[in-house]
Amino acid sequence: MPERIDALIHPRWTLAVEPRVEVAEGMSVALDKGRILAMLPTADARRRFSPDTSHERPAHVLMPGLINAHCHAGMTLLRGYADDLPLKAWLTERIWPAEARLVTPEFVADGSRLAAAEMLLGGTTCFSDMYYFPDVVAEVARESGLRAVVGMIALEFPTPWARDVDEYIAKGLEVHDRYRADALITTTFAPHAPYSTSDGTLARIRRLADELDVPIHTHVHETAAEIEEAVAATGQRPLERLERLGLVTPALVGVHATELKPREIEKLAQARANIVHCPRSNMKLASGACPVAALLEAGINVALGTDGAASNNRLDMWSEMQLAALLGKHVARTATAVPAATALQMATINAARALNLDAETGSLAPGKAADAICVELSGPGQVPMLNVISQLVYSASRDLVTDVWVAGQHLVADRALTRVDMDALERSARSWAERVMSA
Amino acid sequence: MPERIDALIHPRWTLAVEPRVEVAEGMSVALDKGRILAMLPTADARRRFSPDTSHERPAHVLMPGLINAHCHAGMTLLRGYADDLPLKAWLTERIWPAEARLVTPEFVADGSRLAAAEMLLGGTTCFSDMYYFPDVVAEVARESGLRAVVGMIALEFPTPWARDVDEYIAKGLEVHDRYRADALITTTFAPHAPYSTSDGTLARIRRLADELDVPIHTHVHETAAEIEEAVAATGQRPLERLERLGLVTPALVGVHATELKPREIEKLAQARANIVHCPRSNMKLASGACPVAALLEAGINVALGTDGAASNNRLDMWSEMQLAALLGKHVARTATAVPAATALQMATINAARALNLDAETGSLAPGKAADAICVELSGPGQVPMLNVISQLVYSASRDLVTDVWVAGQHLVADRALTRVDMDALERSARSWAERVMSA
Numbered sequence: 001m002p003e004r005i006d007a008l009i010h011p012r013w014t015l016a017v018e019p020r021v022e023v024a025e026g027m028s029v030a031l032d033k034g035r036i037l038a039m040l041p042t043a044d045a046r047r048r049f050s051p052d053t054s055h056e057r058p059a060h061v062l063m064p065g066l067i068n069a070h071c072h073a074g075m076t077l078l079r080g081y082a083d084d085l086p087l088k089a090w091l092t093e094r095i096w097p098a099e100a101r102l103v104t105p106e107f108v109a110d111g112s113r114l115a116a117a118e119m120l121l122g123g124t125t126c127f128s129d130m131y132y133f134p135d136v137v138a139e140v141a142r143e144s145g146l147r148a149v150v151g152m153i154a155l156e157f158p159t160p161w162a163r164d165v166d167e168y169i170a171k172g173l174e175v176h177d178r179y180r181a182d183a184l185i186t187t188t189f190a191p192h193a194p195y196s197t198s199d200g201t202l203a204r205i206r207r208l209a210d211e212l213d214v215p216i217h218t219h220v221h222e223t224a225a226e227i228e229e230a231v232a233a234t235g236q237r238p239l240e241r242l243e244r245l246g247l248v249t250p251a252l253v254g255v256h257a258t259e260l261k262p263r264e265i266e267k268l269a270q271a272r273a274n275i276v277h278c279p280r281s282n283m284k285l286a287s288g289a290c291p292v293a294a295l296l297e298a299g300i301n302v303a304l305g306t307d308g309a310a311s312n313n314r315l316d317m318w319s320e321m322q323l324a325a326l327l328g329k330h331v332a333r334t335a336t337a338v339p340a341a342t343a344l345q346m347a348t349i350n351a352a353r354a355l356n357l358d359a360e361t362g363s364l365a366p367g368k369a370a371d372a373i374c375v376e377l378s379g380p381g382q383v384p385m386l387n388v389i390s391q392l393v394y395s396a397s398r399d400l401v402t403d404v405w406v407a408g409q410h411l412v413a414d415r416a417l418t419r420v421d422m423d424a425l426e427r428s429a430r431s432w433a434e435r436v437m438s439a
Numbered sequence: 440m441p442e443r444i445d446a447l448i449h450p451r452w453t454l455a456v457e458p459r460v461e462v463a464e465g466m467s468v469a470l471d472k473g474r475i476l477a478m479l480p481t482a483d484a485r486r487r488f489s490p491d492t493s494h495e496r497p498a499h500v501l502m503p504g505l506i507n508a509h510c511h512a513g514m515t516l517l518r519g520y521a522d523d524l525p526l527k528a529w530l531t532e533r534i535w536p537a538e539a540r541l542v543t544p545e546f547v548a549d550g551s552r553l554a555a556a557e558m559l560l561g562g563t564t565c566f567s568d569m570y571y572f573p574d575v576v577a578e579v580a581r582e583s584g585l586r587a588v589v590g591m592i593a594l595e596f597p598t599p600w601a602r603d604v605d606e607y608i609a610k611g612l613e614v615h616d617r618y619r620a621d622a623l624i625t626t627t628f629a630p631h632a633p634y635s636t637s638d639g640t641l642a643r644i645r646r647l648a649d650e651l652d653v654p655i656h657t658h659v660h661e662t663a664a665e666i667e668e669a670v671a672a673t674g675q676r677p678l679e680r681l682e683r684l685g686l687v688t689p690a691l692v693g694v695h696a697t698e699l700k701p702r703e704i705e706k707l708a709q710a711r712a713n714i715v716h717c718p719r720s721n722m723k724l725a726s727g728a729c730p731v732a733a734l735l736e737a738g739i740n741v742a743l744g745t746d747g748a749a750s751n752n753r754l755d756m757w758s759e760m761q762l763a764a765l766l767g768k769h770v771a772r773t774a775t776a777v778p779a780a781t782a783l784q785m786a787t788i789n790a791a792r793a794l795n796l797d798a799e800t801g802s803l804a805p806g807k808a809a810d811a812i813c814v815e816l817s818g819p820g821q822v823p824m825l826n827v828i829s830q831l832v833y834s835a836s837r838d839l840v841t842d843v844w845v846a847g848q849h850l851v852a853d854r855a856l857t858r859v860d861m862d863a864l865e866r867s868a869r870s871w872a873e874r875v876m877s878a
């Protein structure tokens with residue numbers, strides 16, 4: 001008697017990302033109660049299970065959903081607002097003044113809704129966010145069905161979200177408490193950057209993060225200028241300062257890391273800290289490039305992030321995987337650096353590890369949450385099919401994503417969002433465009 | 440009485456790329472007899488013309504078709520055959536042996552057909568090719584409707600196309616003569632690279648190119664190793680050697696140019712030579728990066744190319760525009776380098792100039808050929824719309840191309856090829872995949 005389950009997916013290929021990146025043909029995947037129940041040969045699956053829904057995907061790869069390890073979802077309404085400018089002018093002359101005028105819970109909600117739609121359609125099933133109003137980001141994530149890691153942001157100057165560090169931390173902890181039992185929402189502490197947070201704030205966050213067992217998500221060494229200014233002001237490089245304050249631990253999720261000395265790489269490796277590489281944003285702002293091949297060789301866990309749409313200008317993990325491989329080779333000066341398989345791990349299991357979610361997501365394995373996507377490898381850009389792994393990283397792009405499941409919920413079907421009113425979303429973005437441009 | 444014409448297109452935006460990159464709203468474009476007849480306000484267009492077909496494109500940009508200034512279309516059947524390898528091993532251990540086994544007129548025809556389909560769907564209306572059997576490439580281009588600049592390839596060693604330089608040149612000139620009166624096919628001389636062609640061959644090609652007024656399309660300074668080897672063997676850098684042989688002129692279309700000394704940049708500028716930048720291929724092979732910002736500042740005409748699908752692995756000018764801007768900023772260490780508008784020119788009018796086709800294509804202007812595309816800027820990744828030019832380069836991608844016209848022929852409509860049997864094309868690619876992998 002076949003076993004009744006929620007869904008059975010029959011792709012042509014199934015992509016494993018751990019322990020090795022490998023492709024299998026002729027395997028099916030059974031989903032039930034939001035989890036992966038089994039992965040087995042298709043003929044066995046058809047005999048053993050009686051699924052409520054069955055998905056035939058004969059030209060498709062089934063793979064783990066992509067995880068965007070660094071994002072500012074609310075900033076999506078500033079896409080294209082300030083391009084072709086260096087980081088400092090971009091931030092101080094354009095983005096911060098615009099945010100001061102525009103950022104409200106409504107702005108964050110509408111921006112995050114748009115971000116969630118863009119990410120889901122492109123096969124991202126989980127994102128780690130750092131922005132104001134993390135309570136709103138969490139609500140929007142719940143409404144969209146996306147898995148989210150919400151940053152309890154903190155910095156020394158007032159914003160529409162909080163007046164001072166006490167309030168940032170208190171309001172952050174409220175969000176943490178509210179979602180403590182939520183299956184899809186977790187948190188990080190998110191001190192904005194070493195240059196915008198004091199020793200006291202960082203030490204306090206370190207203690208709280210230890211108590212609550214929560215990662216610390218922070219920008220670190222984004223540009224050479226930032227490091228020079230820190231050395232001039234404090235006598236220490238930012239990473240040295242984080243180390244002195246006890247923040248360089250397995251809980252650290254350091255974003256960007258474009259400038260690292262060999263000793264710093266060694267220290268990050270010894271401490272088992274995590275780095276998030278944002279290649280598109282770094283290139284667009286000419287911030288330098290994370291030495292990814294060197295970090296990987298040292299054994300450091302490197303994940304990928306889009307950064308915000310104001311600097312990227314897309315929330316597209318396919319572009320990040322491609323650029324991680326391409327820029328990684330360029331920077332290392334060898335074409336064997338950051339092979340395609342590694343880029344796939346950086347966008348899936350490595351990110352899950354950094355975010356303390358690898359028991360739950362980041363790969364396809366029985367018992368893990370059903371966070372999975374189907375990618376259709378057909379059309380003239382996708383043939384001949386000589387190497388599925390190369391094809392995914394070097395030739396594919398987000399428009400090939402046909403299906404997305406998060407915790408078993410079928411959020412994208414036949415390349416369309418199942419829960420989102422796209423017309424309302426585009427109307428909202430149009431109305432914000434006017435406000436952004438006239439502000 | 441309205442004037443009868445072939446077609447009238449009513450986009451939301453029209454993109455000019457010369458004399459400046461600018462976006463206009465509310466303009467329509469009239470096509471007749473393969474040419475752009477007029478560009479005028481939509482209300483005037485509706486009054487003045489009675490078109491056979493009318494195209495309402497209310498969320499679209501109408502822009503010049505993209506021009507791929509360097510491609511090896513036949514190699515598309517080797518997509519994904521040899522990835523994550525450095526140029527020399529990639530070429531000598533994988534690609535050349537595979538080509539020796541596989542390259543026949545049939546291989547080139549089927550690879551070029553696939554390339555033409557991929558390029559057309561992605562909004563490329565013209566490509567400049569360098570490969571064996573240019574007669575076959577030209578035939579496939581005619582069949583597909585694409586505008587093509589076919590390379591009369593020459594090198595010192597035998598290939599399935601020719602035994603020796605005499606035969607390369609004689610067979611190339613036959614192709615040149617055959618298409619002399621063709622509206623869509625032109626030619627270049629294509630000596631493969633300085634390291635694969637002798638002084639005598641290069642001097643002979645220089646004389647022929649002068650006589651026939653045809654550009655000289657060649658790889659130059661692709662890697663540092665290639666330059667070192669040339670210096671060891673000849674005492675000269677390849678560009679010095681080309682200069683000595685009289686090839687550094689406005690007819691030169693030099694591809695890659697990842698390693699250039701200031702004096703070489705100056706010389707290229709003085710000579711009004713053209714450079715084709717292939718950012719994705721250079722990054723994937725870790726060949727270094729063309730100093731695009733420095734070339735542009737010196738006044739050099741820089742175009743973009745995909746290179747072949749064996750090193751890229753996509754024939755996608757949207758990816759090249761994005762990377763030209765992103766890598767250009769990274770290399771120049773300033774985010775103001777290679778702005779979005781410049782990337783658009785590199786993929787259109789600059790390429791037309793390099794290929795001696797700027798009187799015919801490369802921009803939308805009355806009298807030029809109707810080589811145009813529509814790009815639909817909607818969906819969650821394309822809003823809010825704060826800056827159309829940024830959006831095209833940093834957020835858009837080839838899947839947004841809805842329509843492609845080449846010389847007025849509507850070759851892509853509603854995102855589908857109008858002349859190609861896609862099933863037959865995919866069947867052919869599948870059958871080649873088996874032959875490639877078992878060869």
